[in-house]
Amino acid sequence: xxxxxxxxGPSTSGVVVLDATDWPPTVxxxxxxxxxxxxxxxxxxxxxxxxxxxxxxxxVEGIVPYLRSGGVIxxxxxxxxxxxxxxxxxxxxxxxxxxxxxxxxxGHILCPGAGPGTPTGYQVAEAIRDIYRRAGRATxxxxxxxxxxxxxxxxxxxxxxxxx
Numbered sequence: 001x002x003x004x005x006x007x008x009g010p011s012t013s014g015v016v017v018l019d020a021t022d023w024p025p026t027v028x029x030x031x032x033x034x035x036x037x038x039x040x041x042x043x044x045x046x047x048x049x050x051x052x053x054x055x056x057x058x059x060v061e062g063i064v065p066y067l068r069s070g071g072v073i074x075x076x077x078x079x080x081x082x083x084x085x086x087x088x089x090x091x092x093x094x095x096x097x098x099x100x101x102x103x104x105x106x107g108h109i110l111c112p113g114a115g116p117g118t119p120t121g122y123q124v125a126e127a128i129r130d131i132y133r134r135a136g137r138a139t140x141x142x143x144x145x146x147x148x149x150x151x152x153x154x155x156x157x158x159x160x161x162x163x164x
Contacts, residue, residue, distance in 0.1 A: 010079030
């Protein structure tokens with residue numbers, strides 16, 4: 001199964017294309033700072049499953065507006081929601097399947113022992129690294145073999161785990 005994972009932002013988004021046939025998934029490509037047109041190109045160019053020709057699954061991080069009494073939703077939240085709406089339309093036109101997971105949902109899936117609050121970006125990134133370590137896929141060089149180095153890349157080399 002091919003999965004396109006998108007972390008949307010108000011103007012640009014991070015995109016990772018994964019082959020989830022095996023666990024943990026293999027990174028096919030990873031790009032940061034893509035606009036909607038570039039995301040559409042990634043969706044259109046991602047290989048279809050040979051036997052059935054279906055669009056890959058697209059997973060997008062959804063927004064959670066936190067409003068306290070008298071609070072307002074900021075402009076960047078609204079712009080990110082518009083980006084998510086644009087991605088939704090692209091996937092729908094392409095006949096694909098869209099899954100929207102909020103940051104707290106992603107955090108609690110990857111960090112079930114993190115407690116009641118939303119796990120931090122560091123905790124989520126470390127949980128992802130641990131998945132590859134436990135599977136024996138920490139094969140790169142350098143201090144963090146899951147990420148690796150340019151000469152000896154690991155399975156997550158080039159992915160900005162701390163950014164998008």
